[in-house]
Amino acid sequence: MNPPPSGAPSIIYCHCQYAQVVPPDVKAAVLRQLCDSGLPFEAVPDLCELSARRDPSLRRLTSAGPVKIAACFPRAVKWLFAAANAPLPLDCAEVLNMRVQSADEVAAGLISPVLNPNVPLGKVTAADAPAPAPAPAS
Amino acid sequence: MALTDLPLRVVLYEGPGATPLATDDRFAAVRSLLEGGFGVTRSGAARPVPPVDASPLLVLGRWDGATPVTESDTRLRWGALDTATVTAQAEATRAEFGAPATGPWKPWFPVIDYDRCTNCMQCLSFCLFGVYGVDDAKRIQVQNNDNCKTNCPACSRVCPEAAIMFPKYKSGPINGDSVSDSDLNREKMKIDISALLGGDVYSMLRTRSERATSRFSKERDADKALAERQKCLTKLAALTSDIPPEVLMSLPSPDEIARRATEAAAKGRAALAAQSN
Structure with a gap:
């Protein structure tokens, strides 16, 4: 893999595979x-599932710097990552919401190189978040 | 978590040495893999992708020459991409590496918004299923996702700050949508769990720093507490219409509810006492 252009946001797409809360036609059109x-881009079957398992790959997803994520509500996405001890970089993360935005809006936002950070700013940092809970027994 | 618990990562390679995929094929391959529960990286130079970690890798492409071969003792496999069988390819590699399978469990569990949470321990005191606990700093946290009852958002209803989300819930603010003042004022967001605990919990919370050690020390009638908890659950179901009947039906026996309620209250009491020290 070649080194990426400096500062260009990476793209993460969540397929919300294990529930139908994201309209299927929207997520299909965004993926298309x-x-x-x-x-x-990086595509994951279901961010909730990764968070529930406290999957270490979530840390990998946040380690590439600026990031755009197509998923659901920014507040939920922020805390899904935090729950897995993989806090998003709040100043350089943009979440596009496939539950309420149109497919064209989401796709345009993902593809644009311009980043519009919109994750709620609050007290969460790696230090503020509680100690990671033990991984669930598999 | 052991390395063997890392999920398989499938990489669609379209760089030098491989023929780029037609967009229809790319879409078909990615969608098929996602629906099979596999994460996919479509690599390239225009944007970064998350770096390689210890995850086992399956790199698929339409190679210009022979498919690359790697030593069998690595956690990397190469394959020729066939959109019709791509999920089977991934499944075979997943099985070879012993990587975890995903689904079909619906990931239903509470997610705490610590920007809003006041660490009041009402969720911990309410939940009969041991989903919540506290960390070393006595902060509330979700500890046992698997214990959560699918489609049941009851604990989010008892949170006075609307700090508990279920991202797969149908409506806001429980689904993670922003919280408005009207949400907090809505009666259904303020289920008073004092009936469950036999005291004026909200009043106690206002003065919890002084009274934490005595909050749960009152003697209570166990039968009355159980009846009140059941009444509260019925009220929750009536008010919200979203507590699944199967959840109510799957509640433990009365004795078990009483035991768990005592246990949950004790955990809440201990955590609040620790805060006041």
Whole structure:
């Protein structure tokens, strides 16, 4: 893999596989436009599931610097990552909400190189968050 | 978590040495993998992708020459991409590495918004299923996701600050939508659990620093407490219409409820006492 251009946001797409709260036509259209764009991206079946398992790959997802995430509500996404001890970089993370935004809006936001941070700013930092809970027994 | 617990990561490679995929094929492959429960990286130079970690990797592509071969003792496999069988390819590699399978469990569990949480321990005191606990600093945290009852948002209803989210819930603010003043004022967001605990919990919370040590020390009639808890659950169901009947039906026996309620209250008492010290 070649080194990325400096500062360009990475793209994460959540398929919300294990529930139907994201309209299927919206997520399909977003994924289609993402594939059509030719841009690199990371796609995960379900962020909730990764958070529930406190999957260490969530830390990998947040380690590439500025990030755009197509998922659901920014407040929920922020704390899903925090719950897995993988806090989002609040000043350089943008969450696009497939529950309420149109597919075209979400896709355009993902594909644009311009980052509009919108994760709620609050007291969470790695230090503020509680100690990670023990991983659930599998 | 052991390395073997890291999920398989599938990489669609379209760089030098491979023929780029047609967009239809790319879409079909990614969607199929996602629906099979596999994470996918579509790599390239225009944007960064999360770096390599210890996750086992399956790198798929339409190679210009022979499919690359790696030593069998690494956690990396190469394959020729076939959109019709891509999920089977991934599943075979997942099984080879012993990587965890995902789904079909619906990831239903509470997510705490610590920007809003006041650490009042009402959720811990309310939950009969041991979902909540406290960390070393006596801060509330979700400890046992798997104990949570699918589609039941009851604990979010008792949170006075609307700090408990269920991201897969149908409506806000429980689904993570922003919290408005009207949400906090809405009666259904303020289920008074004092009936469950046999005292004026909200009043106690206002002065909890002084009274934490005695909050749960009052003698209570166990039968009365149980009846009141059941009444509260019925009230919750009537008010919100979203406590699944199967959740109410799956509640433990009365004796077990009483035992768990005592246990949960004791945990809440201990955590509040620790805060006041």
